[in-house]
């Protein structure tokens with residue numbers, strides 16, 4: 001990648017020098033053409049030389065921005081996996097020879113009001129995103145960047161992927177269950193406990209009763 005940077009600089013210098021040289025040549029040819037036009041001598045040859053210098057000049061000017069742009073934009077990456085968690089997810093992407101990665105997370109597929117996460121390490125290829133809402137769809141995309149003269153140059157974004165975050169697990173210790181006056185089991189389902197169901201907290205029920213095989217994972 002360093003080689004690419006050197007090539008880029010050389011190309012820029014080459015084009016700058018060429019541009020200056022051709023500008024001088026162009027002006028000289030213009031002056032000469034005018035002179036020979038007056039004299040009526042070797043007019044066509046001079047005009048052809050003039051046209052050739054102009055062509056070379058414009059070719060060089062046109063090639064310059066394309067060359068520098070193509071060489072500085074880093075290679076893009078792609079998402080390899082996206083796993084949902086409660087109120088978050090884990091995303092993995094392909095490793096590239098770059099300075100780092102940037103993630104975008106949004107509830108909108110067009111990434112409006114997206115949250116940005118920057119990873120300043122080329123070897124880090126996964127991120128656990130937390131603090132989101134449960135049971136909600138999130139869109140994710142990633143791009144690479146290269147730092148050049150302390151300025152980040154970004155690749156194009158990867159294809160986006162979406163994930164639905166998991167629901168929060170129920171806190172079973174505070175859950176209400178049902179027992180019956182004669183039974184030895186506790187039930188999550190009131191219907192399963194029957195017409196004599198008595199509500200009781202799960203923690204209390206667990207001290208004296210067994211879970212029902214049908215409704216309480218017994």
Ligand SMILES: [Zn+2]
Nearest residue numbers: 187192212215
């Ligand atoms: Zn039951």
